[in-house]
Amino acid sequence: MRVFVAGGTGVVMDGLDAVSVGEAVAAARPDATRHLEEVVLRAGGAALRYGALYGPGATDDQVELVRKRQSPLVGDGAGYCSWVHLDDAASATVLAVEQRASGVFNVVDDEPAPAREWLPSLAACAGARPPMRVPVWLARQELGWQLRHPSWRQGFKEALA
Numbered sequence: 333m334r335v336f337v338a339g340g341t342g343v344v345m346d347g348l349d350a351v352s353v354g355e356a357v358a359a360a361r362p363d364a365t366r367h368l369e370e371v372v373l374r375a376g377g378a379a380l381r382y383g384a385l386y387g388p389g390a391t392d393d394q395v396e397l398v399r400k401r402q403s404p405l406v407g408d409g410a411g412y413c414s415w416v417h418l419d420d421a422a423s424a425t426v427l428a429v430e431q432r433a434s435g436v437f438n439v440v441d442d443e444p445a446p447a448r449e450w451l452p453s454l455a456a457c458a459g460a461r462p463p464m465r466v467p468v469w470l471a472r473q474e475l476g477w478q479l480r481h482p483s484w485r486q487g488f489k490e491a492l493a
Contacts, residue, residue: 379436398463407466409447
């Protein structure tokens with residue numbers, strides 16, 4: 333059964349069955365950000381892609397998890413993150429509006445960093461002990477999650493085949 337409302341499509345599935353959910357998501361091919369950017373660009377506007385926000389109030393939840401040692405480094409902590417301070421995000425937004433910019437802009441600082449660098453630094457700045465380390469297999473086991481595409485190399489080939 334499909335229902336069409338305001339551009340959306342309803343899908344009937346078993347929300348407690350991981351395979352059913354996975355198939356529904358794969359079939360839907362959700363890409364809301366791209367759609368939003370296309371709409372903004374067609375209107376002649378600017379789409380701003382912000383990095384992970386930090387600053388007063390923005391990272392309170394993350395800092396609390398770090399202080400409780402509930403935000404571990406998974407595996408070798410090689411996953412990268414690009415950050416941007418709230419003040420910088422705000423000034424980029426104001427500039428884009430004032431200059432009537434059009435296009436897509438990545439709003440991030442100049443130093444993307446792997447978790448093995450930024451997470452211990454966040455802990456130190458928060459006055460917390462260093463984060464615990466958790467092996468990848470344990471992190472996946474806790475969620476019961478399996479990578480469908482264990483490598484971007486394989487993923488690129490499959491996506492573009």
